[in-house]
Amino acid sequence: MAGSSLMETLFQRTLDDLIKALRLQLLGESAFISKAMDEIRREIKSTDPQTKSTALQKLSYLSSLHGIDMNWAAFHVVEVMSASRFAQKKIGYLAASQSFHEATPVLLLITNQLRKDLTSTNEFEVSLALDCLSRIATIDLARDLTPEIFTLLSSTKPFVRKKAISVVLRVFGKFPDAVRVCFKRLVENLDSSDPRILSAVVGVFCELTSQDPRSYLPLAPEFYRILADSKNNWVLIKVLKIFKNLAPLEPRLARKIVEPITEHMRRTDAKSLMFECIRTVVTSLSDFESAVKLAVERTREFLVDDDPNLKYLGLHALSILVPKHSWAVLENKEVVIKSLSDVDPNVKLESLRLVMAMVYDNNVAEICRVLVNIAIKSDPEFCNEILGSILATCGENVYEIVIDFDWYVSLLGEMSRIPHCQKGGEIETQLIDIGMRVKDARPTLVMVGRDLLIDPALLGNPFMHRILSAAAWVSGEYVQFSGKPFELLEALLQPRCNLLPLSVRAVYVQSAFKVLVFCLNSYIQEQYVESSSYVDTLIENDSESISARECQDASNLHEQVEEFNSRETLSRVQTCTSASLEDNGSSIGSIAELLNFIQFSLGPLTWSHDVELLERSRNLLNFIELIRIQIPDGLNQKDGSSEMELAEISKIVELILDAFSDDFGPISVNAQERVPIPEGLIFKENLDDLEMICSDTQLPESSFSFGSSLYEERLDSSLLSQQSQQVSEPSNATTSLLSEHRKRHGLYYLPSDKTDDASNDYPPANELKLQDHLDDDAAHLVKLAERSLALKKKSTSAKPRPVVVRLDEGDELPVMRKKPQSKDEQLSDAIRNVLVGSDVMPTSSQTNQSSKPSSRRKGKEKQNADNPSESKENLGDVEEQSNTVDTSSRRTHRRHGKEGKQSSHEKRSEKKDQVHKKGKRMSSQQHSRHKAKQSGDASFPVASQTVIPDFLL
């Protein structure tokens, strides 16, 4: 046994050997590592500590740099940590800090080992334990080791003390009660003369204040002293960061610190400190004119520096200034614009952000022009960055800054033609959105859409497809603004359209439908005018019609020419209703031709595999058939009956036109939520059933899936059930025995012996039907809401800017209210208690040194006994506070005040529940602290006012 362990040791590969072998291996890395892992797994079980620790060292190397899991070795890590030799212990600690986390079960085992090492006389052992603790401390570890850390906070060795200070941060975060014990000592370290200690403690406070600045206001005098006295840049930077968080809370404090900060700005030549000063001034002291002026002056030095880092930071500082001091940016306009074509992507991005922040409604056009020009010239990535930010800025808050929508829509068209443009999705959304919201922009939209549609070159660019889809939709929906609907139809049905994805083609076909109906309608309208005004139409028409019919059979080329003629005609029909007789005649021919053209180009689509495309093209073709029946050869039978037939056609056309005429409006984001779920409808139950059925019966062919696509929802439920039956039949045969057996146990299965009628009750089909119904309901409701809203808006606005339909709520995604982070709250409450209720402090800290648990209980009792009635009152206070918060949030939910109220109530009660649960889950001592916390909350504002004035005034 002993011999084997010695052999193991002698022949074990060290970490160095492993690394060398890994570099020379020929097996391939993963094969080599898995071999090495086998070795490690064997060695790590060794009883010899040296072998074991070397194996662990190799494991943690492989874990860190090659991503090998080492959770399995957690217990071995604990064993190595407890080795008596420093070198081995160090390996153990390194492995622990690398691999242990909250869920590691063996964490409970290391408390004593850590305690032993924290109290060791060897400062390096203490340091190992502290380093490790700063990474892995959990609530239990933090609680159990607080006394030891408290002792170390006043260690005479700076080497240990600074590490203890940095551990405090993690301990406070995990176990806020530690504040009672350690906080005073931590604050005492602020007086330390050792710069390393000072730097560590200021660092900890910097981190703490960034989470909850208000609690640390009472310490402002200490920080101020450091700000004024310290010569250490590291310390000064951290103190400045602290003040950056504190100053906005207390105007008197801000006034006080301006002087020393400007002094530092004048004196220092350390760029890091300089930048921190600038940042502090521009973020938190932007009301102090002279300080801001100086900061901007220094920023300019950064901007013109050759170092790209400084330039970047300078731009960053300017961007913080924009909202309050836009003059600062204007002063440096040239640098900013020049930076847009810098080599450094960061600089470019930062200056782009800066430019976008300067955009207002009066300069948006010029700035966008400049940016688009730059975008055309720059690399694809930055180009899209520019386009993205233009889209985002202009689209912000429902196109708030856009006044001239004709300009903006043309800009969108121009942007989509930029070769690198990959913002198809965004442009698509905005094109459609503007169409729906801004009535006045529709003519331009259709024009821009037309320009995009008729360009065959664009069809080949996959990034364009979504834009084209929007263009097609817009031109179909608002075809009445189009000058040349024939041309549109031609564009929508051009042969190169087969380059488009099917979903976009479906939009194309639907738009073609709309355009066709529009053409027919305007033709009919005009016919009525004609027939009433001219009696001698017939003869002329006859001759015209013959020629038109010839054209039908004629070659493609001929068709094109004719088409061209007809286009002319229709456009004239549009503009002047009293068109000439000849034009009218050719228009009849052209309508017939149009129908032919559509039939010709949509013919192949009737075999499409895409349901949507298939259905839409069939719709369109069937419609054409319908028209043709009414005018089998409408051109021949003009005599006498023409008027009657025209009436027939016009009936159909009007019907369809009606279907298309409803205006689409914007839809609120939370429209779906507003639809109440019908009683007795439980989605989940059905789906569960479905799952059970599917998994149990194992359909022989899984080709049919129930929820496969959205389109299927629209299929007739009868069709669906038919299909499902088809599928179920074979399984019925194969699993009939099984189903018999299961039925006896009262379960419901797919292949049942029920009749055909009964299978209509089959859950999935039923469910889909309901879903469909629900959707309809939702759409209806939304439409209603939209209409009433649109009317209201219209009556109020009479500005030069076109009306932009805008929903009060739901236009922007609802911002989730941040859930209170209970840990942070606990921490800040604890700190407030310590800083404010200083009478509790000394007793607890003194006694804690000797025996901690008892003292803690004492402190708690004291607080409990303090004043029970007061704590009750404060509870009311807190509730009131939350009430006020809710009212402010309710303002945004004005329209649905009732719901909002309700939800806020729920939220509050939820919050309370959470607190309650927490209280229950944690030990009783924490529950009591929870009460104390509320008293702290209420009493704090008074206290902070009492603490600060003696320093400030």
Added chain:
Amino acid sequence: MIRAVIVMNTQGKPRFAKFYDFQPVEKQQELIRSVHGVLCSRAENVSNFVEAESIFGPDSRVVYKHFATLYFVFVFNSSENELAMLDLIQVFVETLDKCFKNVCELDLVFNYTKMHSILDEIISGGQVLETSSAEVVKAVEEISKLETASNSINFVSKTVSGWRG
């Protein structure tokens, strides 16, 4: 605080990585890969900052420095000063240079544990503790002395115990 320190070569092979908030190993590898993806696309003579919120989540910044074949990357949050972090990278590299005499990539490859000792003296729990490379070198030397001392004792004692058992 500092959230991670990563050293990798220009091919993206990690040479050293330390995360101050726990990350599962797969996540660590993924993060390193994405950082490398960003770094290798950057030209020389550009700024040392990388926008990395998409990689490391909100409130995270990244600075890096490129030395010969190596990238030194520090990830931190808004409680640290960007330029100070650049200085800290300088301190780290200087210290490595002092410990290894003209440090090169190979030194880092073979001195994985020593790098941990060095960095642990500079940063602990994400807090900057020491910015003077001389102090760090002093501490690290003492630690390695302690290590070798404990090892030599251990070697004798183990051999003895081994024969005895």
